[in-house]
Every structure is written in structure tokens, then in C-alpha cells.
Amino acid sequence: MAQQANVALVPGFSFEGYRIERQLSVGGFSIVYLATDGEGRQVAVKEYLPASLALRGEGETRPSVSSEHLPAFRYGMKCFFEEGRALARLSHPNVVRVLNFFRANDTVYMVMAYEEGRTLQDVIHKHRGKLTEKFIRGVFVRLLNGLREVHSHKLLHLDLKPSNVYLRTDNTPVLIDFGAARQTLASDSPMLKPMYTPGFASPEHYQNRELLGPWSDIYSVGASMYACLAGNAPQAADERMRKDHLVPAMARFEGQFSDQLLETIDWCLCLNHLYRPQSCFALQKALTETPDPAQLATKRASWLSQLVDRFRKNSTR
């Protein structure tokens, strides 16, 4: 189905005490704006606006929804409420905080805390493959603190990927966008099927959705760590299920990072959900284990000595 682009609210538009500054991002179901509240604080305002169901033209503030699409539009709103409900109950430094929720312009809005920073996706792009092991471990161990909190509320994020990990200026991560966070209870409406970013969604996301669990978010964490090393997303899980071309981190990056980190990443990326770390805690434990210092040393060695090392290793086998 062709999706018409919805027109975003214009900068300067004010409603419910918020003033739109600019559009931050646009997704299939929503538009996120940077706005200022009555006290001049910057906030992120997420507007529920599924592109396939509601259309807002130039110069309009209210979307028009055809009567045929109204049930699906309302159903999607329910999912948006689920996201709000999920986030409102979480209060954790590594999870985005919801400040307000209101109804306006014939749709609904969620106001979230906004902080200066950039997404992990931006960082990966900028440093393509040059992220240090220390940085990766530091970011992900703290990210897992947030994810643990999410899981302890019996919720799953289900759309974890570098662009949904926000890094504050001090590099502390914040989990954002819980748009896909919903439970198996909500059966999928065809018009509102969540669209996952290929490469970061687990095999259970595509099929056997009843198997979704903490291990599914952990696959996404593993894929995000892999992306930090490779500079781009690993092969999508549905393709891997047909033919697995993913080069294990251990084979691809050996010598550049500690074996222990690479093994942990490959562990998360197991296609069989039972073989992955089953909880955030298990993964965190692996990530906080100090790697062998000798291993870290090889990282700094030149490509030549790496090559020599590899020959040596092979010949002694």
C-alpha cells in the first residue's frame, strides 16, 4: 500500500502549552517533534499519526481518517496507549521518561524528556568500525540496566536498535521509542503490523511470535553490538533463517577485540532463542567480566603482527 507522507506540524505551532520547534523524526505510526513547554524546557513530543490510516494535508492540524479506517486507527491508538502505560510506570535513568500525555487535534500525544545528545546510530556512522571495546562495554552494560527495568515490568521493548539508543553527552545511554513494546495479548491488526528494522529483529519477531521474550530483546542487543564493530546491521534474521551468511563476530573481528566480547556477541545472535543469554543479567555478567589483558594487547598490535600471530596460531594447531 502506498503511504502518503503526512504533513508535520509547523515550527511555532502552539497547543496545550507546548510550542513546536522542529521535527525530530518520522516513523510509520508517529511523528516526533522537539518542542518547548511552558517553562521553556525542551521536550520531545510524539504525535500518533499512522501514515497508512490518517492523512493530514498542507496547512491542516487535524488528520482526516476515513470511516473505513477508523476502527484500525482507534486500535492503533490503543497500542499507543500501551506504550504510554508501559513507559509511565518506568522510572529509570536509562529509560526515557514520559512527562505528559494528552489528546488534541483529533489524535493523541505523548511528551517525553529531551536531552542533548545523539543516537548510537549516529555514533556508529561517524566512527564506522572504530568504536573501542571499552566504549561498547560501557554503553551496553548501562543500557542493559534500563532493559532489565523494562523486563522486570514484564514488558519487552521489541524494537531495540542503535537508532533507538540515545546517548547523552556523557555517553550514558537512554532507551527510547517503545512503539513496538506490546505484549502478545494484542493481536496484530494487519494495517498496523509493526515494521521492524531488518538486522536487529530476532527470528521470533518474524515467526513464532509466541516465543518472544527477554531473549528477543537480547538478540537485538547482540545485533546492535555487532553493528558497533561492523559499522552496519548484521544480516536480517528472516534471511538468516533461510540461509545464514552472517560471519560470526569471532571469525570477522578476531584480534581486534577480546575473544570474550566477540563470543558474547555471537552468543546473543544465536538463531535458536534457547541458546542465547536468557536474561539481561546473564548478558550483563558476561559484559562486565574483565577480558584477558593479553587479549586486549593484541588489539593494539599492527596488522602485520596480527597476521604473524594468526600464522603462528595456525601452525601450532
Place this chain on the structure above:
Amino acid sequence: MKFTIYQESRVGQRRNNEDRIAYSYSRDALLTVVADGMGGHHHGEVAAQLAVQYLMDVFQREAKPSIDDPFLFLQRGFNNAHEAIIDYSVAHGLSDSPRTTCVACIVQDNVAYWAHAGDSRLYHLRRGRVASVTKDHSRVQLMLDDGLINEAQAAIHPDRNKIYTCLGGFEAPEITFSRKTPMEAGDLLVLCTDGLWSSVSGDTMNAVLGDANLMQAVPVLMNMAEQRGGPHGDNLSMIAVRWEDSYSDDPSSSIQTQAMAQGEVHTQMGQLGPLGRRQDDGRPDLSDDEIERAIAEIRSAIDKYAKP
């Protein structure tokens, strides 16, 4: 709250089915009801229907999202259903009041509360054993309690189907309440009519239901009971609930209520014959009222959990 549930009611070899079953759940509470309309009296199915319907209606109104006092809810529910049946017989000029047995169970905050009147039973099965079972309000049960007969004699006693209390009729019902029973993951609650329990024992229920998928195991048990019921087999009905921990290995058919709205209630009335999985198709769209309530709920959660 997480659980698997499956219900089925069959006519057996009778002409009509006077059993009625239903369950309903909100985010924090589950209600299951089984009623067996009494065949000797006119309109047994009307009494059963009224009892089930009444309890479901009240639950839908009051479980927002939990029931204040589950025992009080059951007591009022049974008594008011009894009154409703009498009102019905008066309104329709019936010479006798229709009657029904009733067993109902509420689970909330991992604690089960149940009550019954008559000989429809609740079995609480835990780790392969019958942890408890309701005691029928029958003369045979009294004789059994007094040691006048043994289990084997009770099973074939000619008066085994005669009960001395029920909903409807001219006397107020005698209601027996359970204890507050904490539920463990894997615990099973089986609510059933005499058409089922007279043919299969609690141990058989345990053996068949065990860790099996309830959607498959319940029909197996029903087949077994129907066969053993023979050519004059009674109506037979059961609701089986398996209580689960969050993130169990096989959540395929289980119901997770965590993300339900505070005032949201789903109800499934039993139908004749095998029932498929819970259907949500009949759910109405979100009304304006529900939107306002959802927003109010989210806002109060924001205030509650916001850091000062």
C-alpha cells in the same frame, strides 16, 4: 497476571444442555463460573444462564481492575443471582422456581477464592496431586462425612445426584467458601459439573491435564468422560485454568493481562461444543470515553512514578 484457560461444555446424551460456563478477566482479576441447571425442574438452563450472566455482569462492572473483597463479591453474587432466578419465575408466572448449582472462582494477586452451592465442583490440582476439592452439598456427601458409606458406595449410591441446596428454589442457598489459596505457577483449577466428575477422578484430571496444552487436553478429558457416561450420559462442562509465571516456556495460548487498561474486561461465555481460542473479534472499538479514561490512567501513572 498470566494464565492459560480453556472451557468446554457438551450436551452428552441429553436432549438439551442445561450447563452454563463462562469466564471473564480484567488486568488484575479472573472470574470463572460453572452452573448446572437442574433437569428435574423446569427451565434449569434459564437458572444456570441467569446465574452465570449475573456474576459476569457484576464482575465487568466491579473489576476495575480488581475486586475489593472477592469473598464478599461471591457471597453477594450468589445471593443476588438466587434472587434474580426467583424474580424471573415470578415474572413469568412459573409454578416452581428454576434451580441451578453454581461454582465460581476469583483469582487475583496470585490468590484464589472460590465458593459453591450444590454439586458442581472445583478441583485445585498442584504438582500432580489433588490439593483440594469442594465438598458437594448432597446427602451422599453427608453420609460419607459421617462414615456411613465409603467412597465406592457413594459413587454408585442412587441418591448421589440429589443435592440439598442450590440457587433458585424457595430456600436461601447455602454457600460454602474456600480458604484464601495462594496460587503457584503450574497450579491447575478445574471447575466442572457432575457430568464430568462422576466419570473422571481428580487423579485422572491430573494425569491428562498435567503439563499438557489445555486446548488439547481438555477435549481429551471430555471425550473420556462422555464415553464413560454411557448411553444416558449427563451434560458435561469444564473450565480449566493453568496459573503461570511470567515468561513461561510455552506462552502460546496463555493470556497476559499486564498491558490491559484498568477498566478493560474480556468475557467469554461458554457455547455448546468445542470452543476455539479466545476470540477478540467482537471487541468494540475504542470509544471516546475509553480514550479519556486511558489518558487519565496514564497521567496518574506518570504522577505516581515521577521522581520528585
